[in-house]
Amino acid sequence: MNAYQGFAYYYDELMEEAPYKEWVLWIEKTLTANEVTAPHLLDVGCGTGTIMADLIKKGYRIDGVDASEEMLAVANEKMPKDQGSRLFCQDMRELEGLGVFDTVIVTCDSLNYLLTKKDVEKAFASFYSHLKTGGLLLFDVHSLSYMEDVLAGFQFAESLENRSCIWNCYNGEDPYSVEHELTFFIKEEDGRYRRFDEFHYQRTFSQQEYEDMLRAQGFKNVRVTADFTDQPPGQGSDRIFFTAIKKDLQ
The missing domain is CATH 3.40.50.150 (Vaccinia Virus protein VP39)
Structure with a gap:
């Protein structure tokens, strides 16, 4: 896990x-x-x-x-x-x-x-x-209410000098669960950006x-x-x- x-x-x-x-x-x-x-x-x-x-x-x-x-x-x-x-x-x-x-x-x-x-x-x-x-x-x-009414549908985006982040939450397949999708763009020393993605699943x-x-x-x-x-x-x-x-x- x-x-x-x-x-x-x-x-x-x-x-x-x-x-x-x-x-x-x-x-x-x-x-x-x-x-x-x-x-x-x-x-x-x-x-x-x-x-x-x-x-x-x-x-x-x-x-x-x-x-x-x-x-x-x-x-x-x-x-x-x-x-x-x-x-x-x-x-x-x-x-x-x-x-x-x-x-x-x-x-x-x-x-x-x-x-x-x-x-x-x-x-x-x-x-x-x-x-x-x-x-x-x-x-x-x-x-239960936080999972259903707050986290599900949550969106967050932030852009800073050396990194950017996009964070989206969706209803999961299980009752009272959410899927978190996160994407990061990290600025390297040569000025190019490296992307990596994270996936998280939570349930209550x-x-x-x-x-x-x-x-x-x-x-x-x-x-x-x-x-x-x-x-x-x-x-x-x-x-x-x-x-x-x-x-x-x-």
Whole structure:
């Protein structure tokens, strides 16, 4: 499921308006609310490591995993060399050998790249196996309405001095899914432009389906909020946030 290839090296520029600081604040508030102190975190789908780097600056111990070697190469440049943070190239559905963590985080709608309920279930089982008893799973996904009413039909174009980007989104074949088509034109040193194309597919499921899949894997105390707030999701919510606790099955 390596979706990011050439795109990885321009991802940060394209996503410079993303609310990374709000994700970091949500993570910190959730850890505090659950009385998690000095945690060892695993950032699944860490991408280019922006959230990891911010959390490291705040004193957290954190490792990252992503399916894209290209994204991890960018992330590696952001990691303080004296902090000992590890980066792994693995599929979130099949994590292995990473150790046991106090908290697993999956931010920036990374989970929406899993296209079937079976894949989501495998990922939840994978996260569960890498959490200590009482450990937290934190993740966010696109809401059904955001996928249908906002992303589908989304268009974006930008032309800068050294690169241009065209980004179009279309309804996917699956329910509540979208196809992202991205085209980049990058100016080379000789003045010519190099084109490369990216294709991404995302899908989401209902709040209830995510809750059911979490509980089926043994997670308890599932809490659901929306849009970086403490409020439950509503009809117009864009992003849904989940917190769940690993408790051994009796």
